[in-house]
Amino acid sequence: MNFRSVAAAFAASVVMPFTAVQAAELEVTHWWTSGGEAAAVAELAKAFDATGNKWVDGAIAGSGGTARPIMISRITGGDPMGATQFNHGRQAEELVQAGLMRDLTAVAEKERWREVVKPQSLLDSCTIDGKIYCAPVNIHSWQWLWLSNGAFEKAGVAVPTNWDEFVTAAPALEKAGIVPLAVGGQPWQAAGAFDVLMVAIAGKDTFYKVFKDKDADVAAGAEIAKVFKVADDARRMSKGTNVQDWNQATNMVISGKAGGQIMGDWAQGEFALAGQTAGKDYTCLPGLGVNEIISTGGDAFYFPVLKDEEKSKAQDVLAATLLAPATQVAFNLKKGSLPVRGDVDLAAANDCMKKGLDILARGNVIEGTDQLLSADSQKQKEDLFSEFFANPSITAEQAQKRFADIIASAD
Structure with missing residues (x-):
């Protein structure tokens, strides 16, 4: 995609001062629905509105693949828009290189992001040619297996403590009319599950x-052949899921219709909304109970160049507010x-x-x-694993x- 000509059209009329602030409305687009x-x-919007400005919500239904x-x-x-969500990494790289995204270095220096954001790789992912172009808001790790305690009780087997025990329990779940592993139809879900299996089975170095x-x-x-063998087990266990969205698959675990789900820690927000308690109603196994490693990906906000x-x-x-300590606590507890800050109090964490x-x-x-x-x-990988899980x-x-x-x- 060629962004250079578009960037040139903006250049003459854009002003980007870093001075006193007056109230303004900002449309913020994201795929958190x-x-x-x-x-x-809602916690991010409340924090920004408290500054005297106005968060105008621009939620786009569907996954990031639909919204981006x-x-x-x-x-x-x-x-x-005024600000937009992307994942940490290279999704906005071409937009930055085309001059369409704000340089946030001055904000980052004023707010001491280099000192408080941990791990450093989060800001590194926002940095191009020494300048910071995004505000990371969370660390989302993919490496989790979520289990329905009620489903295993119904099947008459103990709640697994690792992936191998989960696979062993699958026939009992199926006999009880429970789908062992819920995997929704969105391509990124199958690809993400494979990445999690790779870390658990083959390890960090591989x-x-x-x-x-x-x-x-x-x-x-x-080593990767072993991972594909395990992915084949996962594919067999996920037969009968018959839902599309990730949160629909999570709801199968919440309702006991599925025994488990490989999904990022954002699934916790759905368990919390359903009033379920970790350790009582559901069990979480980081690294599938095999290899306790988590990824430090997540979400960041980029700020397009504006004429206003x-x-x-x-x-x-808004950039400063997103990383303010109180905002970080309120948002991440619900998400x-x-x-992303290493200096906040999360005593209320589950x-x-x-x-x-x-x-x-x-x-x-x-990473x-x-x-x-x-x-x-990433898209090629998603297409492959979407087809693999759908076509035995x-x-x-x-x-x-x-x-x-x-x-x-x-690349």
Whole structure:
């Protein structure tokens, strides 16, 4: 996509001062539309409105894969919003390079983001040519298996403590009319589940060799073959899910219609909204109970270049507000994610959040694939695993060969 000509059209008329702020309305686009997500977004809006400005909610139904093209089209087409959500990583890279996104370095320096944002990789993902272009708001880790305690009680088996026990329990769940593993139809869900399996089964070093070093030989090798074998088990266990959205799959676990779900920690927001308690109603296994490592991906807000001077000033206020300690606590407690600040009090965190915080404190972390792969390479991976989970005629060996080809050409 060519953004350069669009950028040139903006250049002459844009003013981006960093001075005193007057009240302004800012449209903020995002894809947080499930019940738990909406409750978390309301905390961000409340904090920004308290500054005298106005958050105009621009929620786009569907996943990030649905929302991002709409957001990008608006920005490149001359109809930018005040701020927009992307994931940490390279999703907005071309927009930044085209000059369509605000440089937030002055805000970051004033608010001491380099000192308080942990881990450093979060700001590194916002940094291009030494300048900071986004405000990270949370740490979302993919590496979780969520289990319905009630489903296992109904099936007459103990709640698993790791992936192998979960696979062993699958026949009892099926006999009780329960889908063992809920996997929704959105492509990113299947791809994310495979990434989680890779870290749990093959380990951190292999994960980085594949996604960071783009080593196609490793992707085609014996260690990844083991992962595909486990992914084949997951595919078999997910037969009968018959839902599309991730939160619908989560609701299957909440209602006991499914035994478990591999999903990021944002699933906690849905359990909380349903009034369920970690350790009592549901169980969470970081790293599938096999390898307690979490990814430090998540969400960040970018601020398109605007022609309106007052709105540009308000963008600075919003960026600072998103990382303010009180905002970080209120938002992340409802989102189920971890704060990006290392200096906030999360005494109210539930058992699962405390597990995540402990893993983070021990430094058992990896970067997310959004940080390691371009958006195009991610899309190819998503398409492969969406097809693999939906079509049992594709063998694990065939899927691995296609996966190795994707890694060989990945950027």
